[in-house]
Amino acid sequence: MADTATTASAAAAASVANASTDAPPFQLGKPRFQQTSFYGRFRHFLDIIDPRTLFVTERRLREAVQLLEDYKHGTLRPGVTNEQLWSAQKIKQAILHPDTNEKIFMPFRMSGYIPFGTPIVVGLLLPNQTLASTVFWQWLNQSHNACVNYANRNATKPSPVSKFIQGYLGAVISAVSIAVGLNVLVQKANKFTPATRLLVQRFVPFPAVASANICNVVLMRYGELQEGIDVLDGDGNLVGSSKIAARHALLETALTRVVLPMPILVLPPIVMSVLEKTALLQARPRLLLPVQSLVCLAAFGLALPLAISLFPQMSEGVPQAENWRSFSTPNTEHGSPGLALTS
Secondary structure (H helix, E strand, C coil), X not given: CHHHXXXXXXXXXXXXXXXXXXXXXXXXXXXCCCCCCHHHHHHHHHHHCCHHHHHCCHHHHHHHHHHHHHHHCXXXXXXXXXXXXXXXXXXXXHHECCCCCCECCHHHCHHHHHHHHHHHXXXXXXXXXXXXXXXXXXXXXXXXXXXXXXXXXXXXXXCCHHHHHHHHHHHHHHHHHHHHHHHHXXXXXXXXXXXXXXXXXXXXXXXXXXXXXXXXXXXXXXXXXXXXXXXXXXXXXXXXXXXXXXXXXXXXXXXXXXXXXXXXXXXXXXXXXXXXXXXXXXXXXXXXXXXXXXXXXXXXXXXXXXHHCCCCCCCECCECCCCCCCCCCCCCCCCCCCEECCC
């Protein structure tokens, strides 16, 4: 049976080997771009967060799934190119959960993280926040993150819902507490001019969100520090578990979750403080919100793939970073990272 499946896959691969020269040879379930370099990982994650997959029709999704099934069983029709196969796999991975094979709700897909998350970022950076608005936007941000985390969770190793709730509550409490506390301190800083106070307040969301992300990581994955994470040999076989690998993986994940919100929540206030002084925006204040939204969208679109490309998913001799479905950060929680050892 195994030989038959291998032969079928080989035949399918042969049918597309010379069909396309623009794309690398297709590999089922493998990333299109090499993961050994930052640039390769960056291109890989650009594919994953591509918002165009949000507009894929049900018919196109079925066609993509069927094409991959035909490739898997060696029944691929002649003339199918590598590019078509890579496109089909991209569509399937963007919409269907790899463990349950069920559709992920659009706002909680990785491809929907930027378009659905940008309005929240805009809300976090609104000037002259009240206590109520500060609490609301921080809560909404952490709620969105929690939903993305849960929708993209590792379903092969189910985690108790209580762990997600614990991480969510910890993130919300830390984010709201720090944001409110810093805003109160800024308001009481008598040495600040009104303009300086407004500028400083715009940077408050970053430490609040960054600390909440770290809190979420620690609460969600604290058990890994005590139990260790899987260690694999050069052939991908499980050889044991490692607490040292868990510490390294947790550190990389925390770093990713601090780096991710940095350009998203720091660059827009800087850019807007400059743009607001231009004659165009001073003469047309109604353009402030649309311009800020575009600035936030650009910062978000650049920061997300950069942050999650920092560390390889599988590294030799050092722990891997979170699986691509794990965000910081928004990383979502997708099981325990592993450690690949050279043989």
